[in-house]
Amino acid sequence: MKVFSILVKNIRNVSRNKGYFVVLFLFPALLILFASIMFSSFSLENVGIGVVDHGGGYEFNVEKISRFINYNDIEGCLDDLPSGIVNLCIVIDKINQSTHLEVYLDNSNRYVQSYTKETFLEASLNNQLQDVGESSELISERLSLYSLSISNARSELVNIGSELDEQEKLLVDYKKNLTRLREDFDEAYFAFKEVEPQIRVIQEQLNGSDNSLESDISSFRQRKNYLVSQIEVLKVMLAVQLPLAQYQEFDDLLTSIVDDLENIDRNLQNIESVMAGNEIEDVVNSFDGIVVKIENIRTLLYQADEDIDNSISKIQESKLKIQEFDLALEEAERDLTGLMGEIKDGDTSISFKNSFEFFDDPTFLIFPLLISLIITLSSLVLSNLFILRQVNKPSYFREIITPTSQISFIFADYIINLFFISIQIVVLFLIGLTWFEFPLHSFYLFFLVCFVVSSIFIFIGMSFGYLIESQNLSMLTTVFLTMLMLIFSDLLIYSDLTGKFVKFFIDLNPFVILHSSLKNVIVFNKDFFYLVPSLIVLFVMYVISFLVTYLSRAINFARLE
Secondary structure, rough: OOHHHHHHHHHHHHHHHOOOHHHHHHHHHHHHHHHHHHHHOOHHHHHHEEEEEEOOOOOOOOOOOEEEEEOOOOOHHHHHOOOOOOOOEEEEEEEEEEEEEEEEEOOOOHHHHHHHHHHHHHHHHHHHHHHHHHHHHHHHHHHHHHHHHHHHHHHHHHHHHEEEEHHHHHHHHHHHHHHEEEEEHHHHHHHHHHHHHHHHHHHHHHHOOOHHHHHHHHHHHHHHHHHHHHHHHHHHHHHHHHHHHHHHHHHHHHHHHHHHHHHHHHHHHHHHHHOOHHHHHHHHHHHHHHHHHHHHHHHHHHHHHHHHHHHHHHHHHHHHHHHHHHHHHHHHHHHHHHHHHHHHHOOOOOOOHHHHHHOHHHHHHHHHHHHHHHHHHHHHHHHHHHHHHHHHOOOOOHHOOOOOHHHHHHHHHHHHHHHHHHHHHHHHHHHHHHHHHHHHHHHHHHHHHHHHHHHHHHHHHHHHHHHHHHHHHHHHHHHHHHHHHHHHHOOOOOOOHHOOOHHHHHHHHHHHHHHHHHHHHHHHOOHHHHHHEEEEEEEHHHHHHHHHHHHHHHHHHHHHO
């Protein structure tokens, strides 16, 4: 009841000043309106890029940026950076047949630097990925052509191997026929060798006795006829089994042998008729030539057999080399196929997409920050001014001697400040509901977070009002605290980029907690359980700030007594 009477008295005092309502109702709407106008005018089309082209001939394909200004040198472009004529300077050079870009960013303006760097890097990356994709397609086509050539080469090697197999089979068959021919010739040869001693005997007998010459000549003719028949058989076999050239050589030799034998026979006939000793000696001398020719024929047969063996061995070696080369080509083809697969699998395409879907309005994204700034400043300044006005009033001394408890005065002052701040919170909620279509199912989270944080700031402002009676000094201290909370937030630098020690204090900043909680509720539509850790921290701060306020009022009373 005492708290209620004190509250009614405070409302009566405050209602006399209409400026409170103007500040609480009109100013938040104007702030949001001006912020909306400012953020709606934000566009990357307003970004200017200075270009210094030294012969690179680079074509820019940057979406949303169309204002390019050409400069003769980099110094002129850098001179225009502070004035905002350009926000980015690019020097284009040609180095070793490749384009080299030197990008100068305005590092004095972090926000412009971040936006321009992000946009330019995204465009440059897309261009490079497009070039890499075209190069990979060209390489893939060339590799496919090489793979096809290797496949054709392997097919040709297979055909050559088949032809070598056929040649090897022909040579093996030819060797078999030649071996058979050589064996037949050896039979004739050894038969001739058997006749040779008899001819030698005839030679000796001719030299020794003429009586046995007739019988020996008859025996010779029998052997001669046998040899001629064998030679004719041999010629027939040679004609079938030998090539024409070799057969002609053997035929000439065999024909000459037959002719010589016939000559011998004719000579023997002459011997029989004439019985001249000189003619017999000619016959004997021609027999020695026949022996030499037969030996040559036998040597040629063995040489041909050896040449065929060498040819078969060389064909087999060639087949082994072809198999080894085919294996090497197969491995190369497999490597090319794997490389083609890696090139296809390694194709990289990057597309930048938004992670979240929400109301597409820049003001909507900044609205939680505007609410946080308005509630923070209003709660701190309003509560501090309200307490300073009470502390500096003459009636404040009566509160010291009144039997009413100090907690009743604290709660009464807290409720009157919360009342006016709640009006501002409702106005902000209605603005958001009208402009940005707030989700109604999360309205209780919005009010809960705003009331708890505003209560913390109200207690802090009241504490400064109790501890520092000078209005100017107390207001400066409140402003300093507000600036400190803004510094330890995401306004100047992203808190995620700070160290753990600094990040710890930033996370305990009520302004940061209010901003993040409102963003989770308004932008991301998070539920109550997601905000439980933040709410626990806020309620702990709420209790601590109340205790500090109680202690500050006690110190103020003690100082006045």
